[in-house]
Amino acid sequence: MATKKTPTREQLVDKVKEGMCKITGTRTFKVANQFITQAGCALVWPKPTDAEDQMFRATAVMAEMSPRNATEAMLATQMIAVNDAALMFLSHATQKGQYAAAADASVLRATRLMRIFNEQLEAMQRLKGKACQQKVTVEHVHVHDGGQAIVGAVTTAGPEPGRGAGDGRENR
Numbered sequence: 001m002a003t004k005k006t007p008t009r010e011q012l013v014d015k016v017k018e019g020m021c022k023i024t025g026t027r028t029f030k031v032a033n034q035f036i037t038q039a040g041c042a043l044v045w046p047k048p049t050d051a052e053d054q055m056f057r058a059t060a061v062m063a064e065m066s067p068r069n070a071t072e073a074m075l076a077t078q079m080i081a082v083n084d085a086a087l088m089f090l091s092h093a094t095q096k097g098q099y100a101a102a103a104d105a106s107v108l109r110a111t112r113l114m115r116i117f118n119e120q121l122e123a124m125q126r127l128k129g130k131a132c133q134q135k136v137t138v139e140h141v142h143v144h145d146g147g148q149a150i151v152g153a154v155t156t157a158g159p160e161p162g163r164g165a166g167d168g169r170e171n172r
Contacts, residue, residue: 013052016059023059024076025067035073036062042081045088065124072127079120086113 007015020032040048040058048054061080067073086109092098093106125131143149 009052013055016055020059023063024073025069026073031070032073035070035077039077039080042077042084044084045091068128072124075120075124075127079117079124082113082117082120086110086117089113 017029017033020036021027021029024032024035026032026035036055036058039062040054043054043057043061048057058080062073062076065072065076065079067076089106089110093103093110098106122131141149
């Protein structure tokens with residue numbers, strides 16, 4: 001019975017490098033490596049133990065995000081950075097012996113970063129064609145004498161040039 005050899009760390013690193021283009025959705029190793037390196041440098045909490053740990057963790061996170069092209073890979077890299085920084089600031093906010101003002105500052109930074117992350121997530125979903133569109137189904141409508149009903153998409157626009165609030169010429 002043949003036993004399976006455990007790959008060496010060097011072999012694992014080589015295998016990761018081979019798959020970087022596929023993982024990042026890019027065509028060249030140089031660009032793929034750039035995104036993985038940037039994502040690795042953005043990992044701040046907890047800080048990677050060494051360069052290989054940084055590369056493995058960054059590659060794993062990028063693979064989970066499944067970018068299909070360089071634009072998505074750039075956004076994924078930014079999302080990794082923002083998420084890690086937000087979690088680091090939340091961690092700082094809960095450290096023992098923390099002054100209330102310092103904790104508040106860390107929570108404020110984390111909150112801002114999480115808001116940015118949500119915007120990035122929406123952008124990624126739009127890029128991947130997974131943007132959520134709300135659908136409203138109206139099942140029953142009553143229109144009484146003298147009333148009006150609109151069926152269909154309705155958008156509101158600002159006043160036309162020269163027609164502002166209070167000039168007596170509102171949109172009719």
